[in-house]
Amino acid sequence: MFLVPTSRQAHDLSRSLERLFDDSFGNVFGQDARELSQALRSPALDVSETDSAYTVKLEMPGVPKEAVKITVDGRRISVEAEQNKDEEKKDGERVLYRERSVSRFSRSFSLPQEISESDSSARMEHGVLTLTLAKRQAKGGARLTVS
Structure with a gap:
C-alpha cells in the first residue's frame, strides 16, 4: 500500500518522485540525471x-x-x-547541485x-x-x- 501524506502538497510529492526516478535511471544507465531531464515538454x-x-x-x-x-x-x-x-561560471566556483x-x-x-x-x-x-x-x-x- 502506498500512503500519501496529507500535509504535503501534490507538487512537492510529484517533484520528489521525479528526482527519485531521475537519480535512479541516471545511476542504472550511467548517465547524468541532467541529460535525462532534457526531455521534450x-x-x-x-x-x-x-x-x-x-x-x-x-x-x-x-x-x-x-x-x-x-x-x-x-x-x-x-x-x-x-x-x-x-553555463556562466565564475572563477573558483563549482556547481554542487543543479536541477535547471x-x-x-x-x-x-x-x-x-x-x-x-x-x-x-x-x-x-x-x-x-x-x-x-x-x-x-x-x-x-x-x-x-x-x-
Whole structure:
C-alpha cells in the first residue's frame, strides 16, 4: 500500500518522485540525471474563440521570444522552442547541485477553421506565449454564366 501524506502538497510529492526516478535511471544507465531531464515538454494551452480569431495561450516559462518558432499550415499550428541553461561560471566556483537544464517545448494542434497568417500575431509576456490567430475569411461567392 502506498500512503500519501496529507500535509504535503501534490507538487512537492510529484517533484520528489521525479528526482527519485531521475537519480535512479541516471545511476542504472550511467548517465547524468541532467541529460535525462532534457526531455521534450508539451506546454499547457488554452484556446478561446471570437467571430474573427482564435486566441491561444501556451505556458513556456524561461523561454526567450527569439527562441520560439511558430508554423501555420492551414488549420494546423506548430509551436517549438528551446530554453538553454546558463553555463556562466565564475572563477573558483563549482556547481554542487543543479536541477535547471535545457528544456525543449513542442506542441501541435489543429483548429476548426483555416488561419490567415498575414493577419495573425504572437507575443510573449511573463512566460506565456499568446497567439492571436485570425480566421481566414471565406471569399465571396462568384456567379457562373451558363453558355
